[in-house]
Amino acid sequence: MSAPMLRLSLPHIDGTAIAAVAEVLRSGQLVQGAQVAAFEAELQQWLGARHAVLVSSGTAALHLALLALGIGPGDAVLVPDFTFPATGNVVKLVGARPVLVDVDAANYCATPAALQRAIEGWRGPERLRALMPVHEFGHPVDMAAVNALAARHGLAVVEDAACAIGARCGDRLAGTLGTVGCISLHPRKTLTTGEGGVLVTDDDVLAQRLRRLRNHGIERTAAGLVFHEAGYNLRLTDMQAALGRAQLPHLDGWISARRALAARYAVVLAPLAACGLLTPPADHAGHSWQTYMVVLAGGIERGGVIRALAAQDIEANLGAQCLSAQPSFADVAVRSPVAQRLYAQGLALPFCEQYGAPEVERVGLALAAALGLHVGAAHAR
Numbered sequence: 001m002s003a004p005m006l007r008l009s010l011p012h013i014d015g016t017a018i019a020a021v022a023e024v025l026r027s028g029q030l031v032q033g034a035q036v037a038a039f040e041a042e043l044q045q046w047l048g049a050r051h052a053v054l055v056s057s058g059t060a061a062l063h064l065a066l067l068a069l070g071i072g073p074g075d076a077v078l079v080p081d082f083t084f085p086a087t088g089n090v091v092k093l094v095g096a097r098p099v100l101v102d103v104d105a106a107n108y109c110a111t112p113a114a115l116q117r118a119i120e121g122w123r124g125p126e127r128l129r130a131l132m133p134v135h136e137f138g139h140p141v142d143m144a145a146v147n148a149l150a151a152r153h154g155l156a157v158v159e160d161a162a163c164a165i166g167a168r169c170g171d172r173l174a175g176t177l178g179t180v181g182c183i184s185l186h187p188r189k190t191l192t193t194g195e196g197g198v199l200v201t202d203d204d205v206l207a208q209r210l211r212r213l214r215n216h217g218i219e220r221t222a223a224g225l226v227f228h229e230a231g232y233n234l235r236l237t238d239m240q241a242a243l244g245r246a247q248l249p250h251l252d253g254w255i256s257a258r259r260a261l262a263a264r265y266a267v268v269l270a271p272l273a274a275c276g277l278l279t280p281p282a283d284h285a286g287h288s289w290q291t292y293m294v295v296l297a298g299g300i301e302r303g304g305v306i307r308a309l310a311a312q313d314i315e316a317n318l319g320a321q322c323l324s325a326q327p328s329f330a331d332v333a334v335r336s337p338v339a340q341r342l343y344a345q346g347l348a349l350p351f352c353e354q355y356g357a358p359e360v361e362r363v364g365l366a367l368a369a370a371l372g373l374h375v376g377a378a379h380a381r
C-alpha cells in the first residue's frame with residue numbers, strides 16, 4: 001500500500017465547523033447576519049485592532065482599501081515584484097500605476113531599504129500615494145521602518161497580509177500596523193472560509209467607508225437605509241463567517257505547529273543546502289509560515305523536480321509570481337533579478353499544521369533523490 005498523497009496544504013475543517021455551517025443553513029439568515037457580526041468582533045479581539053471588516057476575498061480587501069483611500073488615476077503605488085499578482089492587479093484596477101520593487105533573496109519581501117530607493121528614484125509623472133508591503137508567505141516585514149518611511153514621504157500604507165494571518169511584527173500582528181491591512185481567508189491560507197477577506201484598521205472614518213463600499217454604498221440612519229455612494233457587493237456570507245469562527249480558537253495552536261514544522265524542514269533540508277542544491281527560507285521569530293518555499297540552485301530544472309516529487313505522491317509547485325514577468329504588467333516592467341530567480345527556481349513544499357516530522361522526512365528523502373538524480377544526469381552528459 002502506498003503512502004497517502006502529500007498535498008501542498010489542506011484546509012483544516014473539523015466536525016464542529018461543518019455543524020456550525022449547517023446550523024446557519026437551517027437558520028434562514030445567510031448574509032450580513034449574526035455570524036458575520038460575531039466573527040468581526042472576534043477578529044478585532046484576536047488581532048488587537050479597532051475594526052475588522054469582512055469581505056468576499058483578500059483581493060476584494062486590497063481593492064476596497066485602495067478605493068477607500070481615494071487612490072486612482074494619476075497615482076502610483078509601490079508593490080513588491082514577487083507576490084500573488086492580485087497585489088499589483090488592484091492598483092491597475094483603480095486606474096493607478098504599480099511601481100514594482102525587487103525583493104530580498106532570503107525572506108522574499110521588499111525591504112524598507114529597497115522601498116526607500118524606489119521612492120527616492122521615482123521620476124514618473126504619477127504621484128506616489130501608497131506603499132503595499134507584502135508579508136510574503138507569512139514572513140513579517142519590518143513595519144516600524146516601513147511606517148517611518150511612509151510618514152517621511154506622506155504615503156499611506158496598505159499592508160498585504162493576505163497570506164500572513166498571525167505573523168508577528170514585534171508585539172503586534174501583521175495587518176494591524178499600516179493605514180489599513182488586508183488578510184485573505186482563501187483555502188491556501190492558514191484560516192479559510194472558502195473565499196473571504198478581512199480589512200483591518202484603527203481608523204473609524206476609513207472603517208465606515210469600507211463597510212459602506214462593500215455593501216452597495218449603504219448607510220443605516222435613523223431614517224432607514226440611505227444609499228450614500230455607488231458601492232459594491234463584496235460581502236461575506238454567514239455560512240463562511242461560521243466556518244471562520246469555528247477555526248479562530250485553533251489558530252494560535254496551528255501557527256505554533258507550523259513554526260515547529262518549518263524548524264523540522266530546516267533540519268531535514270540542511271544537507272541539501274550544504275551541498276548548494278537549494279536555499280531554505282529565512283526564519284524569523286514572528287513568521288506565520290503560510291507557505292514553505294525553498295529556492296533551487298541555478299541550473300536545476302524545477303519542472304523535473306516537481307514531476308519527480310509527483311511520482312512519489314508529493315505535491316509541490318512554484319511559490320509566487322514575478323509580476324514584471326507577466327504580460328499584464330509589461331507596461332510597468334522593471335528589472336528584478338531576485339524576483340525573477342524566485343519565480344523561476346522557487347519550490348513550495350507540502351506544508352500545513354496537520355503534517356509533522358514523518359511527512360517532512362518523506363519530502364526530504366524524495367527531494368534528495370530528485371536532486372541527486374538531477375546532479376547524476378548532469379554529470380553523465
Ligand SMILES: *Cc1c(COP(=O)(O)O)cnc(C)c1O
Pocket residue numbers: 057058059060083084086087134136160162163184185186195196197
Ligand atoms: C492569497 C493572496 C492574495 C489574494 O487573496 P484572495 O483571497 O485569493 O483573493 C493577495 N496577496 C497575497 C500576498 C496573497 O498571498
